Structures are given as C-alpha cells and as structure tokens.
Amino acid sequence: MAFDAAACGMWAEMYPILSRDRFGLAGNLTGRAEAHVLRLAFVYAVLDGSPAIGRDHLAAAVAVWEYAERSVACIFGDSTGNPLADDLLRLLRAALPNGLTRTELQDATGRNLPANKIGQALGVLLLAGLARSEPRSTGGRPAEVWFAVTGGSARTRS
Structure with a gap:
C-alpha cells in the first residue's frame, strides 16, 4: 500500500x-x-x-x-540503562551546584570499583549530555570536577 x-x-x-x-x-x-x-x-x-x-x-x-x-x-526518564552511570548521575544531581571530583565519586561508591569503570560510566553521561566536567585548580595537579547538566534534556531528545 x-x-x-x-x-x-x-x-x-x-x-x-x-x-x-x-x-x-x-x-x-x-x-x-x-x-x-x-x-x-x-x-x-x-x-x-x-x-x-x-x-x-x-x-x-x-x-x-x-x-x-x-x-x-x-x-x-533519562535512565541510561547503565546502572553505574545512573547512580553517578544521581550523586552528581545531589551535589549541584558544586559538583564532585573523581575521588569524591570513588568515595561515594564505596571505593570498591575500579577507576576505569567509573570513567566508563562518566563517559556514558558525557556522551548523553547529562554530565560535564571541568578542571579545578588545586595548587598541584588540577582536579577533574563533574557536574550534572541541568535542564533535564539528553542530547537526543527533541
């Protein structure tokens, strides 16, 4: 037809x-x-x-x-389908507007996850437009601070 x-x-x-x-x-x-x-x-x-x-x-x-x-x-909602990424997003939203460093995220997850797992989950959030990172000066090596993106829209929504 x-x-x-x-x-x-x-x-x-x-x-x-x-x-x-x-x-x-x-x-x-x-x-x-x-x-x-x-x-x-x-x-x-x-x-x-x-x-x-x-x-x-x-x-x-x-x-x-x-x-x-x-x-x-x-x-x-904006569930990623990745349980760790979803947990990290909840943590980042609770930490607004200050954000969380990778170390703080590691601490919040009980320090029982490899750093690369957290990195992969943060990558999911970054690609989805649900989180962003920026460097923060610490006097030594800059810290990577992560923030939930406000506004609630993932990159693929219209």
Whole structure:
C-alpha cells in the first residue's frame, strides 16, 4: 500500500524526526519509530477501507506514537540503562551546584570499583549530555570536577 500525495509530503517532513537517534533505556524502547508509525498508518488505512495511506491515517499513527513515546519518557526518564552511570548521575544531581571530583565519586561508591569503570560510566553521561566536567585548580595537579547538566534534556531528545 502506498501513500497518497498529501501523506507522501507529510511522511517526508516526519521521517527525519521519527528516525532520529534516541538515547538510553527510553531510546532503546522507542527505537525504529518510523517503522512503527508506518505500520500503524497502514492498519488505519486498511481499517478505513482506503486504497492508500492518507494524511489522516498518518496523522493518527503519529499521534499514537507520540503518546507512547511520552509514556516511555515519563516512566524511564533519562535512565541510561547503565546502572553505574545512573547512580553517578544521581550523586552528581545531589551535589549541584558544586559538583564532585573523581575521588569524591570513588568515595561515594564505596571505593570498591575500579577507576576505569567509573570513567566508563562518566563517559556514558558525557556522551548523553547529562554530565560535564571541568578542571579545578588545586595548587598541584588540577582536579577533574563533574557536574550534572541541568535542564533535564539528553542530547537526543527533541
């Protein structure tokens, strides 16, 4: 089944939005949005007895998808799917606005994790746009201080 002319134009506008990268656990659950919306639009067209997917079918499918996406975001928020990264993010948010050094993060996790594990988890947060770091002068070797990014938006949300 093909799109009619109006739906074809709408699909061209919606496709980049639907196919964007999504982050974290919510992103994993809402991936391939374009395929799901297309399937929903197809079902609506069939149920309507239409020979083509129309603008109304596509608009209804997008509305259902947006509702599902908001529901997933409400439930899972900006969880990364990495338990250590999620724990570190909670610590960093609690430490706002001062941030925490790597040593303080190591102490807060009970000093039983290798530094590279903490580094990997911080990398997840950095790539997601959920945390940032900056050097802090200490009189000797500068400390690396980590901060939760405020505003609550990961890099892949629209």
